[in-house]
Amino acid sequence: MKEYRICLSLIFVVPGARVRVAADWGKLRAGDELVVSRLDGPGLVVSHQNEKEELWIPASLVPNLSISRAWSFRPSKVDSNKDIVQPQERSPERKGPPTVLASSNLIRATAGEDVRISVEIANIEAATVTWKKEDEKEDRVIREGDRYRLKQAAGFLYLEIVRCRHSDSGIYRCYVEHETGSCWTEVSLFIAGGIGSTWARVVGPTKIEVDWECPGLDSYSIECRTAPSQNWVPMTMDVKNPPTILELPPGASYSFRVIGKNGNITSPSAEVALTGFEDNVSWETEQFIGRYLELDVLGKGRFATVRRARDKGTGQEVALKQTARHKQPRSLTRAEYDLLASSHHGNIIRAFALFENAPRPGMDTIVLELVRGPTLFVYLSKKTDYTEDMATKYASQLLSALQWLHRRNRAHLDVKPENVLVDQDSGVVKLIDLGEAVRGPVDEVVPPADLEFAAPELVLGKPTGTCTDMWAAGVFIYVLLSGVSPFLDDSVEETTANILKCDFCFPNEYFEAISNEAKDLLGRLLCLHGEERATAEAALTSPWFKAPASAAISSTRLAEFTERRAHSSKSRQDRNDRFYT
Numbered sequence: 372m373k374e375y376r377i378c379l380s381l382i383f384v385v386p387g388a389r390v391r392v393a394a395d396w397g398k399l400r401a402g403d404e405l406v407v408s409r410l411d412g413p414g415l416v417v418s419h420q421n422e423k424e425e426l427w428i429p430a431s432l433v434p435n436l437s438i439s440r441a442w443s444f445r446p447s448k449v450d451s452n453k454d455i456v457q458p459q460e461r462s463p464e465r466k467g468p469p470t471v472l473a474s475s476n477l478i479r480a481t482a483g484e485d486v487r488i489s490v491e492i493a494n495i496e497a498a499t500v501t502w503k504k505e506d507e508k509e510d511r512v513i514r515e516g517d518r519y520r521l522k523q524a525a526g527f528l529y530l531e532i533v534r535c536r537h538s539d540s541g542i543y544r545c546y547v548e549h550e551t552g553s554c555w556t557e558v559s560l561f562i563a564g565g566i567g568s569t570w571a572r573v574v575g576p577t578k579i580e581v582d583w584e585c586p587g588l589d590s591y592s593i594e595c596r597t598a599p600s601q602n603w604v605p606m607t608m609d610v611k612n613p614p615t616i617l618e619l620p621p622g623a624s625y626s627f628r629v630i631g632k633n634g635n636i637t638s639p640s641a642e643v644a645l646t647g648f649e650d651n652v653s654w655e656t657e658q659f660i661g662r663y664l665e666l667d668v669l670g671k672g673r674f675a676t677v678r679r680a681r682d683k684g685t686g687q688e689v690a691l692k693q694t695a696r697h698k699q700p701r702s703l704t705r706a707e708y709d710l711l712a713s714s715h716h717g718n719i720i721r722a723f724a725l726f727e728n729a730p731r732p733g734m735d736t737i738v739l740e741l742v743r744g745p746t747l748f749v750y751l752s753k754k755t756d757y758t759e760d761m762a763t764k765y766a767s768q769l770l771s772a773l774q775w776l777h778r779r780n781r782a783h784l785d786v787k788p789e790n791v792l793v794d795q796d797s798g799v800v801k802l803i804d805l806g807e808a809v810r811g812p813v814d815e816v817v818p819p820a821d822l823e824f825a826a827p828e829l830v831l832g833k834p835t836g837t838c839t840d841m842w843a844a845g846v847f848i849y850v851l852l853s854g855v856s857p858f859l860d861d862s863v864e865e866t867t868a869n870i871l872k873c874d875f876c877f878p879n880e881y882f883e884a885i886s887n888e889a890k891d892l893l894g895r896l897l898c899l900h901g902e903e904r905a906t907a908e909a910a911l912t913s914p915w916f917k918a919p920a921s922a923a924i925s926s927t928r929l930a931e932f933t934e935r936r937a938h939s940s941k942s943r944q945d946r947n948d949r950f951y952t
């Protein structure tokens with residue numbers, strides 16, 4: 372008998388709903404109860420009960436929120452890119468049957484909007500996914516088609532319905548089946564408005580698509596009104612089926628109504644403006660520019676530039692991770708955002724919003740929680756000395772972040788000092804950059820981007836997985852305790868050979884005062900074969916975390932280590948910039 376599990380822990384948001392914020396945001400404090408007025412882009416407009424002042428908060432501040440708009444600034448944009456990466460290919464080891472991690476239980480939308488239903492499932496590798504809509508007689512299987520898009524990215528399954536109608540209301544079920552087991556979950560969709568309605572949307576600089584719901588007829592005529600005129604002018608006759616695309620001059624605003632053969636008239640559509648530009652692009656760009664004031668550059672990676680910025684609405688500072696599409700396709704940025712936005716772990720950076728084509732066309736921006744501090748290694752190297760028990764605290768935070776990801780069958784695949792930041796006021800470690808976790812395997816075997824932290828399987832171009840992170844965590848903790856690198860040698864060839872032979876030791880010069888418990892843990896992480904390495908969960912039970920040792924560690928070596936890495940990353944960045952220009 373197949374085992375089914377349902378996860379229905381989400382709350383849905385309608386005007387008047389009460390929500391609790393999960394973290395401080397501007398004037399708000401974690402735990403504050405707020406009343407929702409409306410949805411606005413990737414967030415909510417809220418107020419304290421019995422208070423008039425309204426504030427905007429990102430949807431991600433309310434965990435388990437079920438609204439169709441939380442995912443992206445413009446839910447109406449449906450990406451037809453087919454290049455969404457299936458990250459499960461990177462982590463072929465299966466941890467068990469498919470399991471529902473999260474899903475909405477109710478989505479409300481207005482007829483004419485595009486709706487995205489998403490469910491998060493663990494272990495979807497090689498599983499069969501079927502979406503069905505509940506019907507009176509037999510549930511109807513939903514197939515990719517004109518108005519439906521079925522997608523899968525980074526452990527999420529999506530059903531997108533373009534220009535939803537009143538008749539799309541109902542219960543949608545997602546079934547995931549694999550020989551190891553099955554699971555399913557269901558989502559209710561409620562579409563307000565509908566029969567007798569007209570919708571219009573800009574689909575090109577001079578094109579408007581008009582859609583309507585007026586069932587049972589086979590011929591319609593469309594009338595148009597150009598603002599500010601109140602006069603309806605016939606546009607086209609004998610249209611068979613909705614929707615239809617009309618060509619109109621730019622530089623004006625239009626609304627439409629439809630007349631059926633039986634003389635019934637639909638209610639007029641909202642006004643839409645033909646600006647002469649790609650409307651989606653300019654609208655989103657405008658929203659972004661109106662909201663954020665960019666301050667300075669925090670860092671640059673191979674793919675993104677990260678800037679500090681102020682949210683003009685709340686006064687809060689955020690980090691903007693901006694990626695040009697010629698470096699990373701939009702589908703990958705979306706997948707990275709989805710993963711970051713669903714991460715509710717104190718040691719993993721949170722994402723608040725995704726703006727596409729912002730700050731300018733061809734660039735996408737993820738709005739991130741700002742870390743006020745440098746990398747952990749830079750932070751420690753500025754101290755005169757630090758102790759082994761301090762190292763224990765930081766290592767356990769990193770392992771806890773990995774444990775959270777690994778439990779969801781996700782591997783970070785880029786654990787390195789530059790991706791482990793620390794908030795210098797609270798001492799909280801933040802793991803950043805989940806870009807590699809959503810990037811697919813490359814066709815050819817290429818040298819790892821960062822050999823010093825690369826596990827043997829990465830060096831050999833073999834399948835990677837959560838155990839790849841455990842190797843990198845081992846190298847990280849080794850450096851944290853000694854300031855030197857376990858496998859790095861004079862040349863790439865020698866370093867590669869050291870990794871492939873797992874050739875490392877604990878020289879007395881650096882490790883004499885370090886506890887045996889620490890060395891024992893490193894021995895369990897730095898194993899040649901992935902399956903022999905300790906998992907994050909097992910590593911966290913190490914006696915090292917229970918018996919703090921007070922050995923002082925000199926920060927001078929760590930300072931040299933970070934200087935060398937900064938220098939080689941600068942050369943890598945220069946090569947990278949040259950490659951892309």
Ligand SMILES: Nc1ncnc2c1ncn2[C@@H]1O[C@H](COP(=O)(O)OP(=O)(O)OP(=O)(O)O)[C@@H](O)[C@H]1O
Nearest residue numbers: 669670671672673674675677690740741742804806
């Ligand atoms: N939330 C944040 N707060 C503060 N600084 C950040 C934040 N996110 C990133 N940074 C800084 O920006 C740099 C680049 O960010 P990130 O690593 O995410 O970019 P990337 O292009 O994906 O990098 P990579 O080359 O490692 O793939 C980081 O090394 C860090 O210095």
